[in-house]
Amino acid sequence: MSLAYIKTDHKASLAENSQSDSAVVSIEYNNIDQFLKHIEKRAFHMARLSTRSLEDAHDIVQESMYKLVQKYTDKDSSAWKPLFYRILNSKITDYYRRNAVKDRLFPWKKTDIEDAQDYFNTAVEQGIARSSEEPDAMMIRQQNTAKLASHIQALARRQKQAFMLRTWEGLSTRETAKAMGCSEGSVKTHYSRAMIRLRSMLEDDYND
């Protein structure tokens, strides 16, 4: 891939950033229970893709929910989402730090990392697809989802966060910046790099 191509693509991705910002729709939640119910599965998969561990993903989501309820129930419901993802991301960062310390102290003991293929084999076995889809469309979706998820795991941590929050959760650049604790410019950079990387890795699969 040439440098000129990357630059053009980067510009296109940045433009995509501002376009998708306008499409962000905020949902009003009546209470925090409703909010958590809406967000829990996505948060769990984000944590699982980030940690590659089922148990740790559950622990991280549980801790994040607990902290949100403990500290921010009184806040306006529109603030819950960025706050929750801020907590979730800091818990994931803590997880990485703890593992780095563990690896230094006990180099012979490897962290139990879930293999991307194992994760997606179970996902495929379950039949990831929509019931309305035709069998061949279901099959393609299963394969694409498995590949997409394994490539997301391979992204750098910040790129992964920016991509998941923008694409999956549909946060605006500003909300993503709040959730990640960085500037909007950094979010745009991380997001566009993630998009370039994913597109280059998945173009053959998605264009088939």
Next chain:
Amino acid sequence: MTKIPVTEFTDDLKSLEENTQATDVFRLARSRKTALKQESPSYSGIKWLTAGAFSAVLAFSLILPFGSDSLAPESNIDRVVLVKSSSDETAEEIYEEDFYYWLDIYETELLVSND
């Protein structure tokens, strides 16, 4: 080459979310309830640590009675009391009978020499 639209990625990720395993959905619901009630959260890691600590204590308490009697605190106290009482008696006996025998000898010798 056609660029993959973002919506394709979004759709696939939503499929992943919609097809979350039932066991995970159950665990998430339990976590939510725990968070809402603000009960102390249960961690899988802590569960293992607690189980490990408990089994270690249990194993220690099972091994202890057969392993060594010296660690039993009651027997130690008895022994100390025994040693103390016996040493007191000996001291009195020495003082009364044996310890000053040389004084008597010395006095007797002095008397004989004076005579």
